[in-house]
Amino acid sequence: MIGMPVFWRAWENMEHSMRTGEPAFSKVHPGGVFAYLADHPEEGRIFNASMTSKSHRDIAALLPVYDFSQFATIADIAGGRGHLLRAILKSSPNTQGILFDQTHVVAEVSPDKDEKLSVIGGNFFTDHMPKADAYILMNVIHDWADAESVKILSAIRRDMPQHARVLIIETIVPLTPEPHLAKELDIAMMVLPGGKERTKEEYAELVAKSGLCLKEVVNTRSPYSILEVVTT
Numbered sequence: 001m002i003g004m005p006v007f008w009r010a011w012e013n014m015e016h017s018m019r020t021g022e023p024a025f026s027k028v029h030p031g032g033v034f035a036y037l038a039d040h041p042e043e044g045r046i047f048n049a050s051m052t053s054k055s056h057r058d059i060a061a062l063l064p065v066y067d068f069s070q071f072a073t074i075a076d077i078a079g080g081r082g083h084l085l086r087a088i089l090k091s092s093p094n095t096q097g098i099l100f101d102q103t104h105v106v107a108e109v110s111p112d113k114d115e116k117l118s119v120i121g122g123n124f125f126t127d128h129m130p131k132a133d134a135y136i137l138m139n140v141i142h143d144w145a146d147a148e149s150v151k152i153l154s155a156i157r158r159d160m161p162q163h164a165r166v167l168i169i170e171t172i173v174p175l176t177p178e179p180h181l182a183k184e185l186d187i188a189m190m191v192l193p194g195g196k197e198r199t200k201e202e203y204a205e206l207v208a209k210s211g212l213c214l215k216e217v218v219n220t221r222s223p224y225s226i227l228e229v230v231t232t
Contacts, residue, residue, distance in 0.1 A: 001050035004043055006036065007192065014191055023194030033193045034143075038104055048105065052083045055138065059087045062169065062221035068092050068134070071165075075100055075132035077124060077156065078140045081109055082117065084169075085136065089116055098130045124152050129159040138169035142185065143195040146206060153210035157231065166212060166229040173199045181223040204228055 001007070006028060029036040037044040062084070068074065069092035072128050076085035076090040082099040089097045096116045099106060111117040120130055121175035125148075129135070134222030141149050156166055171182035189195040197207065205213040207229050218226040 001046050004046060006043065008133055010191055021190075022229050024191045025193070032183075038102070038144075040093065044104070048080060051139070055080075055083045058222050058224050059084055061220040061224065063087065063091055065218055065220050066167075066189075066226050068179065069095060071133040073098065073132040074134045074136060075130045076136045076138075077101075077129065077152075078137065080105060082106075082119075084138050086115070086117065090134075098128055098132055100124070105182060121222050124155055129156050131161060133161070133164050135164065135166045136169065137166070141168055141195075141206075142170050142189055142197055143193040145194055145196065146209075149195075149206055150209045153207060153212060157211045160231070162231055164231075165215075166207075168203065168207075168227040168229060169224055170203075170227070171197055171223045172203070172217070172225050172227075173197050175199060200227075208232075 009028045010023075010025040013027040013221050016022065016027055017024045023032065025033045025036070061107060068088045072094075073096045074085065074088060075098040075099050076082060079085050079099050079101055082097070085097045085099055087192070089095055096118075098118050098120060099109060100120045100122055101121060106121050107121045108117050111119070137152075141152065144152065153166070171180070171185060173182040174180050174187065186197040200217060207214050210231045211232060213232045214227060215230045216228045218228065220226070
């Protein structure tokens with residue numbers, strides 16, 4: 001994925017991001033990175049495979065630190081091919097999973113035999129969210145600026161049951177100056193989709209604008225944390 005020419009062309013325009021705060025990718029494709037991938041199936045396939053591979057590395061650090069089995073139904077919002085959700089279902093056999101992502105992303109996803117998985121194609125900016133006891137967003141919110149992130153979280157807040165929880169899985173930018181993956185990703189998010197990594201305080205403010213409340217941050221042995229969010 002890193003070697004895809006379209007990404008290199010975006011990095012060549014990094015100065016545009018530095019001067020304007022806008023994603024450099026917009027200089028390559030005005031519709032943005034996700035519209036580009038939807039219009040270019042082969043590059044979209046490479047991107048999806050890359051995200052799946054990356055997430056398999058991180059999933060091993062998530063499962064031991066949080067009890068996903070407490071939820072009867074979990075919806076994985078913008079969950080790609082469902083790699084995280086399917087790992088959770090294997091470790092929590094009594095849980096039902098709902099994979100929600102764009103139609104072209106989930107088109108080739110089908111449940112295995114006896115797998116408690118349903119697949120819904122949709123757009124979190126325009127469509128209703130499925131009903132669930134928990135909503136997972138892994139590496140989703142960091143793709144977007146604050147305004148779009150609030151729209152995504154507000155859509156979930158609108159449709160979620162009062163008792164449900166939202167689990168945001170992201171890197172958290174430390175306030176201290178040591179090297180951290182979040183700081184590298186912050187630059188990549190600025191150049192490519194136009195998003196950003198955030199501090200704990202920034203996430204708390206973001207979810208509050210969406211009618212939600214940050215209850216707890218669960219750290220893992222990886223650079224990723226689980227931010228448990230509840231209704232206010």
